[in-house]
Amino acid sequence: MAAVNAAKALETQLSQLVDAVGRSMTSWDFDQSVIQVSAPGEIDRQVAEAVARCRVELLTVQPGGSRRQNTLRTALARDRSALERGARMRALYQHTARHDASTAEYVHAISDAGGEVRTFDELFGRLIIVDRCVAFLPVSADNSVAAMVAHPAVVDFLVKVFDHIWHRADPFLPHTAQNITTPLQDLMIRMLVEGVTGNVIAKRLGISERTLAKRIARLKQDYDALTHFQLGYRIALADATPTREG
Missing domain, CATH: 1.10.10 (Arc Repressor Mutant, subunit A)
Structure with missing residues (x-):
């Protein structure tokens, strides 16, 4: 329960950060270090381009249970390419994703390629961080608008949030309910x-x-x-x- 409370505190901080990022679209000027991405297909394109340049580390957070098969196929090809270039890849899912067959197949394939996947009971929101230089996070409830963040202080904070959960998360074991x-x-x-x-x-x-x-x-x-x-x-x-x- 202590880990859950700690995660809850971080979730609150992250929610405040997301709100601040949303406000930055109109009130801040970080020399284009916070950019709104909202055009149809533009979010996926920006993420794909950033991951294609990944050479050091790819961090992803995927809340919720199951993910669509076509989304997982795209993610698998994208993430494998990063691993083949020598990057480290770590992904966080929620515990309930263990019972989704498509997600389990993705995890098996990406783990064989060298990726690491863990699960936690509650996650703070969708997040992708590339090389600790740029982060993508939603700023709308339906994920139709995202922020591409390159401000060093913000990205560093997001990495710390990720690491805090990662060290408390469990290795992804499909269909396993033990300790979950x-x-x-x-x-x-x-x-x-x-x-x-x-x-x-x-x-x-x-x-x-x-x-x-x-x-x-x-x-x-x-x-x-x-x-x-x-x-x-x-x-x-x-x-x-x-x-x-x-």
Whole structure:
């Protein structure tokens, strides 16, 4: 839970940074070190061009569960090329991606090529960093607008956020639930207690709302609760009640 709280603190900082980057489109002038990319296909083109020049290190963060097969095929070809040029490649996914066959195939292929992939229970958002010189991150909820950031201080901060999560993440092992279910459930319970809505919880966990509903239904049964509020209250009460010994 300490790792989750630390990640949450970093997520808050990163969210503030993303907001600042969004504002920079109209209020800052870093000599073109923060550029908005929004034209159809332009984001993919800019990312592809940057990765094609990658020689040292490629860092990627992919929140959510599954990814589309055509997206994964494009990513595999792009990432393999970087590895063949001698770059190190590290990728972060959410735990739930372990159960997606297409993602597992990508991870198997990229790992064979020398890439490294780990998973964490909650990620802060999509991110690509090339050679610790340029970073791409979304500035709109639907990922239709991105920022290409080349300001050294901002890129350095993003690398530190990535490394902080990386050292706490688990190696990607397809279809493996060991040491995964409990952190996910702990995070889900924490958000329920905080009153976070179901669609937000599902998005942050990288699962569908239907899957979340099933998990909450099981928890309600375990805690004999009828509503989300009652469930959160009883979970919080159970956590606060000391366990008798002897």
